[in-house]
Amino acid sequence: xxRGRSTGRRGVPWLxxxxxxxxxxLTVVPFCDMVMTSFKGPxxxxxxxxxxxxxxxxxxxxxxxxxxxxLPALFRNSVAATALITASVLLTSSLAGYALAKLRFPGxxxxxxxxxxxxxxxxxxFFVPHFLILVHWPLAGGNDLSGRGGAGLxxxxxxxxxxxxxxxxxxxxxxxxxxxxxxxVLEAARIDGAGEFAVWWRIVVPQTKPVLVTLGLxxxxxxxxxxxxxxxxSTANPDVMTLPVGIxxxxxxxxxARTTPIVMAGLVLSVLPVLLLFLLLQKYYVxxxxxxxxx
Amino acid sequence: MVxxxxxETAERTPRARAVRSAVxxxxxxxxxxxxxxxxxxxxxxxxFAVFLLLPLGFALLLSTSRWSGFALGDIEPAGLDxxxxxxxxxxxxxxxxxxxxxxxxxxxxxxxxxxSVLVATCIDRLRFQGVWRTLYFLPIVTTVVAVGNVWKYxxxxxxxxxxxxxAVGLDSVAFLADPDTALPSVVVxxxxxxxxxxxxxxxxxxxxxxESYYEAAALDGAGPVTVFRRITLPLLRPSLLFVCxxxxxxxxxxxxxxxxxxxxGPGDATDVAALEMYRLAFGYGDWGTASxxxxxxxxxxxxxxxxxxxxxxRTGEDA
Numbered sequence: 001x002x003r004g005r006s007t008g009r010r011g012v013p014w015l016x017x018x019x020x021x022x023x024x025x026l027t028v029v030p031f032c033d034m035v036m037t038s039f040k041g042p043x044x045x046x047x048x049x050x051x052x053x054x055x056x057x058x059x060x061x062x063x064x065x066x067x068x069x070x071l072p073a074l075f076r077n078s079v080a081a082t083a084l085i086t087a088s089v090l091l092t093s094s095l096a097g098y099a100l101a102k103l104r105f106p107g108x109x110x111x112x113x114x115x116x117x118x119x120x121x122x123x124x125x126f127f128v129p130h131f132l133i134l135v136h137w138p139l140a141g142g143n144d145l146s147g148r149g150g151a152g153l154x155x156x157x158x159x160x161x162x163x164x165x166x167x168x169x170x171x172x173x174x175x176x177x178x179x180x181x182x183x184x185v186l187e188a189a190r191i192d193g194a195g196e197f198a199v200w201w202r203i204v205v206p207q208t209k210p211v212l213v214t215l216g217l218x219x220x221x222x223x224x225x226x227x228x229x230x231x232x233x234s235t236a237n238p239d240v241m242t243l244p245v246g247i248x249x250x251x252x253x254x255x256x257a258r259t260t261p262i263v264m265a266g267l268v269l270s271v272l273p274v275l276l277l278f279l280l281l282q283k284y285y286v287x288x289x290x291x292x293x294x295x
Numbered sequence: 296m297v298x299x300x301x302x303e304t305a306e307r308t309p310r311a312r313a314v315r316s317a318v319x320x321x322x323x324x325x326x327x328x329x330x331x332x333x334x335x336x337x338x339x340x341x342x343f344a345v346f347l348l349l350p351l352g353f354a355l356l357l358s359t360s361r362w363s364g365f366a367l368g369d370i371e372p373a374g375l376d377x378x379x380x381x382x383x384x385x386x387x388x389x390x391x392x393x394x395x396x397x398x399x400x401x402x403x404x405x406x407x408x409x410x411s412v413l414v415a416t417c418i419d420r421l422r423f424q425g426v427w428r429t430l431y432f433l434p435i436v437t438t439v440v441a442v443g444n445v446w447k448y449x450x451x452x453x454x455x456x457x458x459x460x461x462a463v464g465l466d467s468v469a470f471l472a473d474p475d476t477a478l479p480s481v482v483v484x485x486x487x488x489x490x491x492x493x494x495x496x497x498x499x500x501x502x503x504x505x506e507s508y509y510e511a512a513a514l515d516g517a518g519p520v521t522v523f524r525r526i527t528l529p530l531l532r533p534s535l536l537f538v539c540x541x542x543x544x545x546x547x548x549x550x551x552x553x554x555x556x557x558x559x560g561p562g563d564a565t566d567v568a569a570l571e572m573y574r575l576a577f578g579y580g581d582w583g584t585a586s587x588x589x590x591x592x593x594x595x596x597x598x599x600x601x602x603x604x605x606x607x608x609r610t611g612e613d614a
């Protein structure tokens with residue numbers, strides 16, 4: 001159904017157009033400024049008077065960003081961490097969601113309530129203990145059994161992903177959608193001799209594909225954009241630095257007047273993959289935000 | 296079940312045997328399903344044990360201890376010293392840090408809520424709602440490092456915002472460099488970044504308002520302001536509550552944007568509780584005080600969330 005509620009009643013809603021368009025311009029302008037600045041030459045950015053357009057559309061800043069930031073390495077780390085987190089969240093959520101929705105076993109209500117309770121704790125409670133646990137992880141990164149002597153799990157790229165591998169909201173979300181699958185379908189497959197794992201993989205997962213895409217997309221975007229935890233881990237071990245951390249580092253350490261266009265070029269390159277993915281799978285993402293409202 | 300309990304004479308009949316084996320089969324099936332269920336849940340339960348319960352316990356222990364951060368044996372009990380230290384004379388935790396946190400959250404919610412109600416009610420009247428929504432959504436999928444740096448640059452003397460001010464004949468403003476304007480400046484960015492999701496939730500809420508209500512109001516000759524106040528706003532309550540609670544939660548605990556834009560400065564003009572916790576821990580290695588600060592902030596977040604739920608329930612006729 002097309003809305004356009006009062007178009008029929010009171011003609012074209014000019015005032016509404018004005019409000020919405022003004023808001024949209026305010027939303028988009030910073031992105032345009034980012035792109036324009038990424039093309040500006042030396043002495044063109046941050047000088048008075050302000051000019052929106054660059055003198056020439058030169059790709060020099062992009063070349064400089066790739067070179068100075070070592071963008072390929074940052075990209076590799078970001079991709080690895082994001083892939084690990086997304087795969088793990090999808091796998092653990094759909095497995096646990098299936099058990100909680102469709103299997104009958106003692107303790108089910110308790111586990112479900114536990115999952116709900118985990119969503120109550122804000123992430124900032126965990127920065128300190130998570131970091132200390134990773135640093136003191138026994139028998140990793142040169143640590144002895146008591147967790148001393150080395151850098152623990154922080155030597156590994158997995159450190160970027162570890163705190164995000166399981167997501168209470170993801171379990172809750174998949175469970176809610178799996179409850180709707182009729183039991184008869186699963187029972188029929190079991191009578192045909194399918195084990196629970198086969199039932200999960202061949203029936204439940206395909207039937208819940210839309211919600212898994214939604215969850216995957218939300219997780220992907222969050223993981224790709226994550227900054228605080230990645231900053232912590234990268235400080236302990238610069239080899240696993242991700243895109244946001246690397247670009248921020250350049251911003252902080254070099255003369256801003258000269259590097260702003262290079263930073264903007266790096267930002268454009270780092271924002272582009274998520275933006276494209278979002279535009280392609282918008283429907284799923286929008287539904288996810290509606291379901292979670294966590295942003 | 297009843298058949299399984301009939302007298303033993305029936306035991307020898309084939310039918311009874313079939314029933315018995317069916318019951319045994321069901322018990323076996325039940326037991327196997329329990330094993331399978333816990334296998335499916337194993338990764339999740341293991342994760343929660345190691346990365347939720349253990350850290351919570353560890354953080355509680357640290358908040359009541361003194362520790363240099365090296366050997367676990369060096370952890371010394373400190374009672375509530377870390378907590379009292381936060382609120383002692385000369386501590387900056389209550390003012391300005393906790394005050395900043397509240398102002399930051401309050402400002403963000405106020406701006407984002409006003410803006411999103413305005414935009415959502417207007418979008419509801421337009422065509423191509425999907426296109427508009429996409430535009431409003433762009434900041435949400437963008438990393439905080441991009442958002443923070445772009446706005447930081449736009450706030451500079453030679454940046455876009457001052458460029459516009461100068462173009463209309465106004466003097467430049469030192470947005471992030473001036474302690475008086477720094478906090479409002481980051482509040483604007485946080486609200487800008489969260490507008491899209493609020494608009495989305497409110498638009499969905501508006502769609503659930505039955506068309507007939509508006510038609511009835513139009514028949515009664517109600518003006519747009521009356522319709523908004525008497526129909527739209529009351530029916531939008533659940534969505535408003537949702538936006539309010541989630542945005543407040545985010546506002547109270549987020550510090551990534553501030554880290555990128557001002558690092559709490561100038562001075563401590565934009566220092567917020569979560570950032571202070573982060574700095575105490577990873578800047579000064581004061582794990583005890585940092586953990587105490589985290590729990591204090593957690594208590595504040597819980598109290599404010601519960602207060603909002605309570606207030607909305609009390610003032611709402613339908614809840």
